[in-house]
Amino acid sequence: MKRVMVAGAVVAVVTGLAGCTSGGTTDGPPTEKHSASHRSAADGDLRAAERATGRAGSARVEATTGVGTSISLTSEGTLAWGDGLTGTLTITYTGGTLADTMRALGTTSMEARYLPDAYYARMGDKFAAQAGGKHWVKYPWDELDELGGASGAYAGEQIRSATPNQSVTFLLAADDVREVGRERVRGAQTTHYSGTAHVSDLDDTELRETLERAGVSTQTVDIWVDDRDLVVKKVEKGVAATGELTQTAYYADYGTEVSVDKPPAADTQSFKELLAQQGSGD
Template identity: 65%
Template sequence: MQRIVAGAMAALIGLSGLGCLSGCTADATPAPAPSERPSGSASRPPADRAALRAAATATANARSVRVEAATTVGSALDLTSKGTLSWADGLTGTLTITYTGGTLADTMRELGTTSMEARYLPDAYYARMGDTFAAKVGGRHWVRYPWGELGRLGGDSGAYVSEQLRGAAPDRSVDFLLAADEVSELGPERVRGARTVRYSATSHVADLDDPELRARLERAGVTVQTVDIWVDQRDLVVKKVEKGRAASGALTQTAYYDGYGTKVAVRPPPAADTQDFQELLASQGAGTGP
């Protein structure tokens, strides 16, 4: 039954779908498509902070977006996610997550699940498991992870997953660049046909200027993080590539954003078909440590 609980932990990985639960080894950013490669020299001039502040404001004010993302967690997991997110009043939204490879994906397939629905609500993150999983844990399909508890699951790994899930809104990536000591402007690029400017920053978390952001990442066990963003002519983030390393390993995620201002409506799953994760752990006799 421990494999059932491990499968439930795998369901934590959402859009930001980021977070090393175990076995992370790789740390490579996917090469951009030929149409998206930087033009000009390979030099990295300092970024225009005013342009980044404009991107932070415009992206935050848009309040919602459609997202497509691909995430690699070393050899442990490959997944894609697609859906809508809103940050108008806390983080809300719905994503469809598809497991495409890795050892955790193999575990999920054994549980009869190759894709799942994830819902972000102000109180918790909800993950819908498959029928096989539900049959083994009392018949309920949905697992509820309260935000306050999620950060304490699995030590540093759980905290890292919590931070990444709650930081899924694209304006958070601009906040990271603004808090970094050194940000480079890599020049104009095309992203899915749109003209953009690419910015990049790599920071040791201990050196970040933003005390709140630094504290959150340190609690999550993150030591080094790299974020590249592509900003269009409306000052909106349309692409992000993120690499991170925590105590538990390394990860890479590429996300595309469009349809800013789209309507986002999400409701909690039926209570009769939902179980809190802590209750699930207790019913299976599993602990919450690393």
Template identity: 55%
Template sequence: MKRTTVWLTTAAALAGLAACTSSGSSDRSGKETPTASAPASLPALRSAEHATERARSARVRSTTVMGTQLSLTADGVLAWRDGLSGALTIHYTGGTAAETMRDLGVTSMEARYLSDAYYARMGDTFAAKTGGKHWLRYAYDDLKTLGGGADLADQMRSTTPGQSVRLLLDSDDVRELGQETVDGQRTTHYAGTVDVQDVTDSELRQRLQAADVTAETVDIWINEKNLLVKKVEKTSTANGRVTQTAHYGDYGVKVAVQKPPAADTTDFKTLLSQSGTNSS
């Protein structure tokens, strides 16, 4: 296998964290009987969108499963005041991409979102193969040069709790499914199927269409403060079903992320170039 494949697989593994959708179409089996009409649900969802955006930051823990390719968990803090920033600890729990990561000695890593790039601390085994540098820098603009890279870069910079609410606002069959206790909080459960052609955010719609997404299902749980407590998004792809579940809390938490030391950081674009030159 070419070393280039390793680095591309690494990028795919990192993308799994931020991905809110993927290519393909989705389905919802066994639809629940709605307890409220779509128009009646919209004011509550708009209140949730505004409250979540005003919070500016939150603690998040999530699980992402991408067919047989990858499964991972993430835990940390995110802020979305001016773009996305934050720090997460990621654990690779299964899939072919996780096996590749394990070959690099990586089963978990620290990830940092900053305005210029996404940084991943890969560990000592990885550093031994990259001139002793532990951090891998993914410049958002450089990611656009990869296949699907524009989508990856945009996902990394735009994934916030409010995006799930905005997607559900564009659903034709959004419905309220009643009261449920989630993470010890009283919440209202909303669900719907979102057709990409109906997404009103033109940038998001174009990104989804570029990834050949046709539809996905979205479930969200909103607490009494109109804040998103949990979301589940599902879609089916050529590589299998993708499911992402995220729990949010501690809204307004302070998020201070520092750029890793330059002397301990290697650039993904440079690494990819070197790998292509040295591949066998």
């Protein structure tokens, strides 16, 4: 198999799991509007949401993601963020050029496991047969830069920031954060907040430098918070070297138990090993 085929699949996995997010419609129209002069009140509400969502520690996630014309996908599973990011998602590729690459390798969906050292992606039998016989590809967090330069770094940061409390933190950095109004999301009454943060204003130095390296100058965030101060929906939009990155995510079952096993070592290879193998012509 040509190296570019495997490399394309690797990029599809990383980019697809990035989780930087998009539009989507709300489940009901706003019933009340507030001006930017209510910034201080919105900040107080968002601080409460940040604390409540952080304390909950885990949730069930459903998301749709698009990366320009490269890929679109859905993801579903559970994530926990109390001590680093852990969890399991099922990723289904629904369109785009990289999805075509994945389908050519016999993979239309896969299982992704998030662990403190790395995340792991289980590929299909056809992929394994052409890539050393192992099904699981390991992506250590600190090696993502080497996969795709700035885009790889951005993907890694977005994966680690896929939890709902992180979206609140990002929204708090927005100069124009505002309460949009009361809206119904999947049957629940929520308050909708929106804002656009300038990356240069972020207090998190590592995140700021990663986003700047990827060519991201602003990121727009919308969240919907229920009456328990928990984020039940988030929408994010950003533009990087790879194009527009969009996602809509829904969160439910806060506090759910999340248990993740590391894939068997005998059936796992790192993406470095995979690319080295293909580069040698094996």
